[in-house]
Amino acid sequence: MSDAAGRRRTALRLTDAAPAVVMLVLSVVITTDTLPQGMWQGFTPGPAFFPVLIAGFTAILAAQLLLKAWLGPAPEATDWPGIAVLRTIGLVYAGLLGFFFLTPVLGMIPAITLFLLTVMIGILRQPAVGSLIASAVTTVLIYVVFVLWLGLPLPKGFLGL
Amino acid sequence: MESLDLLSQGFAVALMPVNLGFLVLGVVLGQVIGALPGIGPAAGMALLLPFTYSMEPVSGIIMLAGIMYGGMYGGTLTSVLVNVPGESSSLMTAVDGYQMARKGKAGAALTIAAIGSFAAGIAACTALVFVAPPLSEFALRFSAPEYFLLAALGISATASLGGSSAVKALLAAALGLMISQIGVDPISGIPRLTFGEARLLEGIDFLPVAIGVFGIAEVLASIERLGDMHPIRTKLRDMWLTADEWRRSRMSIVRGGFIGFFVGVMPGAGPTIASMMAYVAERKFSPKPEEFGKGAIDGIAAAESANNAASHSALAPMLALGIPGSSSTAVLLAALILLGIRPGPGLMTEQPDLVWGLMASMFIGNIVLLVINLPLAPVFASVLRIPYGYLAPGILAVSLFGAYSSTLSMYPVGIALLFGLVGWLMMKLDIPRAPLVLALVLAPLLESSLRQSLLLSLGSPMIFLERPISAILSIALLASLVWPVVSVLCQRRRRGAA
Numbered sequence: 142m143s144d145a146a147g148r149r150r151t152a153l154r155l156t157d158a159a160p161a162v163v164m165l166v167l168s169v170v171i172t173t174d175t176l177p178q179g180m181w182q183g184f185t186p187g188p189a190f191f192p193v194l195i196a197g198f199t200a201i202l203a204a205q206l207l208l209k210a211w212l213g214p215a216p217e218a219t220d221w222p223g224i225a226v227l228r229t230i231g232l233v234y235a236g237l238l239g240f241f242f243l244t245p246v247l248g249m250i251p252a253i254t255l256f257l258l259t260v261m262i263g264i265l266r267q268p269a270v271g272s273l274i275a276s277a278v279t280t281v282l283i284y285v286v287f288v289l290w291l292g293l294p295l296p297k298g299f300l301g302l
Numbered sequence: 303m304e305s306l307d308l309l310s311q312g313f314a315v316a317l318m319p320v321n322l323g324f325l326v327l328g329v330v331l332g333q334v335i336g337a338l339p340g341i342g343p344a345a346g347m348a349l350l351l352p353f354t355y356s357m358e359p360v361s362g363i364i365m366l367a368g369i370m371y372g373g374m375y376g377g378t379l380t381s382v383l384v385n386v387p388g389e390s391s392s393l394m395t396a397v398d399g400y401q402m403a404r405k406g407k408a409g410a411a412l413t414i415a416a417i418g419s420f421a422a423g424i425a426a427c428t429a430l431v432f433v434a435p436p437l438s439e440f441a442l443r444f445s446a447p448e449y450f451l452l453a454a455l456g457i458s459a460t461a462s463l464g465g466s467s468a469v470k471a472l473l474a475a476a477l478g479l480m481i482s483q484i485g486v487d488p489i490s491g492i493p494r495l496t497f498g499e500a501r502l503l504e505g506i507d508f509l510p511v512a513i514g515v516f517g518i519a520e521v522l523a524s525i526e527r528l529g530d531m532h533p534i535r536t537k538l539r540d541m542w543l544t545a546d547e548w549r550r551s552r553m554s555i556v557r558g559g560f561i562g563f564f565v566g567v568m569p570g571a572g573p574t575i576a577s578m579m580a581y582v583a584e585r586k587f588s589p590k591p592e593e594f595g596k597g598a599i600d601g602i603a604a605a606e607s608a609n610n611a612a613s614h615s616a617l618a619p620m621l622a623l624g625i626p627g628s629s630s631t632a633v634l635l636a637a638l639i640l641l642g643i644r645p646g647p648g649l650m651t652e653q654p655d656l657v658w659g660l661m662a663s664m665f666i667g668n669i670v671l672l673v674i675n676l677p678l679a680p681v682f683a684s685v686l687r688i689p690y691g692y693l694a695p696g697i698l699a700v701s702l703f704g705a706y707s708s709t710l711s712m713y714p715v716g717i718a719l720l721f722g723l724v725g726w727l728m729m730k731l732d733i734p735r736a737p738l739v740l741a742l743v744l745a746p747l748l749e750s751s752l753r754q755s756l757l758l759s760l761g762s763p764m765i766f767l768e769r770p771i772s773a774i775l776s777i778a779l780l781a782s783l784v785w786p787v788v789s790v791l792c793q794r795r796r797r798g799a800a
Contacts, residue, residue, distance in 0.1 A: 160731055164473050167480055174495055184760045188487035188494060191749045199476040206469050221730055222526045230522050237719055240702060244712060257695050265691040275692040279699055287703050291356055
């Protein structure tokens with residue numbers, strides 16, 4: 142087997158093993174945090190009973206997946222996109238995070254409008270005029286449904302919007 | 303014939319102008335949501351769930367259910383015209399539907415899908431009317447051990463029957479169970495897994511997790527195919543079927559409907575499995591099996607009939623037992639809880655207007671969907687011409703506001719964003735997401751019934767084998783956990799022999 146093929150196989154095994162490792166860590170965290178609360182109280186299960194049961198069950202499954210990832214046949218290629226597409230997805234997600242952190246500052250409606258314009262024009266490279274129309278339509282729709290119809294109080298920023 | 307009397311009362315509820323209005327809104331939204339890649343019926347229902355807070359519960363549930371089965375009709379559009387399944391149960395339709403579209407037969411594919419969905423949907427609704435009440439009465443004999451075993455079976459069946467790796471699916475379910483543990487212990491009130499963070503005392507709600515895992519994750523994944531969507535045009539005059547096409551398809555609709563109904567009733571199976579099983583079965587019955595994969599109209603008829611029948615019959619365990627049969631019915635169950643209604647066997651007697659109104663509305667909804675799909679399919683198909691670069695940010699924006707509306711704070715928005723990333727990673731790592739959501743919905747029932755059972759038995763696990771019902775459920779649970787292992791061993795033996 143060539144070096145490149147071998148490295149690829151190892152990378153594929155790692156992508157299969159990674160969720161198993163994460164779940165094993167979560168099992169340990171849950172057990173550590175809840176066990177002191179008591180598995181059993183007299184004749185009845187205590188607060189730690191169910192969480193520790195889930196953690197034990199998860200650990201067994203994770204170990205099974207880890208063994209399969211390492212000792213079983215090499216997994217099939219996963220459907221990861223290329224670098225350029227990953228970058229686009231990453232930027233869109235960054236836009237979502239930007240909305241989350243800017244909402245208390247700008248207000249929810251201005252923040253979502255900014256998010257829509259940034260993603261449509263800046264990240265997904267849609268035509269400017271179409272993006273302005275789509276953003277306006279979406280913002281109006283959101284305002285009509287969530288504010289006028291459902292009467293939800295939305296966070297307002299320093300602009301008072 | 304008590305069921306028919308109750309159904310007629312249900313029609314009186316469903317035909318009230320406000321309920322009829324929300325039904326039409328629901329099925330139209332479902333059609334559009336099903337047609338849009340990047341958002342399926344479960345995600346659409348989760349996003350629109352906050353809208354139901356201002357409605358009467360009956361109207362809200364009728365609308366959400368309309369989205370659920372409307373999505374089955376809508377998913378056909380992208381499958382046939384773009385070769386991208388609008389939602390997972392339309393996967394088999396994309397295989398043959400797009401090939402038919404390339405040969406200029408898109409209209410025929412859409413028509414047979416609509417007719418098959420309608421016929422199977424009406425048959426499934428009729429069967430549901432007669433199946434749900436006795437199932438509900440039978441379930442009134444259940445106590446804590448049976449509820450625990452049913453909930454566990456619902457989760458394990460979802461994991462065993464769906465997806466390529468049962469271990470990964472069970473891990474997804476375990477993650478859902480872990481998330482449900484955050485908050486306070488339901489019996490003692492002691493904080494659990496809060497790590498000193500006051501906000502975590504409230505626990506993690508189902509809604510932002512569902513919005514993240516189904517809505518945000520799917521949109522992020524669909525951005526990968528941004529440039530690939532070029533829908534084939536279709537016109538109204540192309541919608542007619544030839545006599546031969548109808549002759550080939552009619553028994554496929556019957557077979558698909560049967561398979562769909564019985565698969566849908568099983569907790570955890572759902573429309574996706576139903577459509578795959580119906581498609582595979584139809585290949586054996588078809589006079590031209592070599593056409594499957596190249597534009598077989600009978601394959602489309604079987605798959606679409608099965609997915610719509612299953613989406614209706616999945617309501618049987620949800621209404622009668624309080625156990626969701628699919629991710630969409632999990633959202634519907636969560637909606638019932640959020641609207642202050644207690645799901646379970648008592649639902650049919652405590653809320654007859656809601657249950658029978660819902661069942662009656664499904665008859666009407668299927669008629670509405672047939673009417674709008676046959677002449678108006680080209681109109682809905684035009685939605686696909688809107689560049690996804692405009693739709694995707696819009697769907698994300700609605701997701702964020704939907705998450706905010708659950709508690710009127712940014713906390714669930716943060717949860718939705720976190721689970722959007724988790725959901726996207728799950729899609730990339732081929733880990734099914736439905737078990738996570740199902741487990742999150744069923745976890746409170748699972749824990750409370752387990753602890754009650756052990757309290758009743760003074761700690762003895764034999765309580766899960768004492769009664770015939772619980773013994774059978776225990777065996778079924780064990781079988782659903784062992785089945786994936788047996789299946790893998792059989793496959794290895796076959797490969798070794800070959």
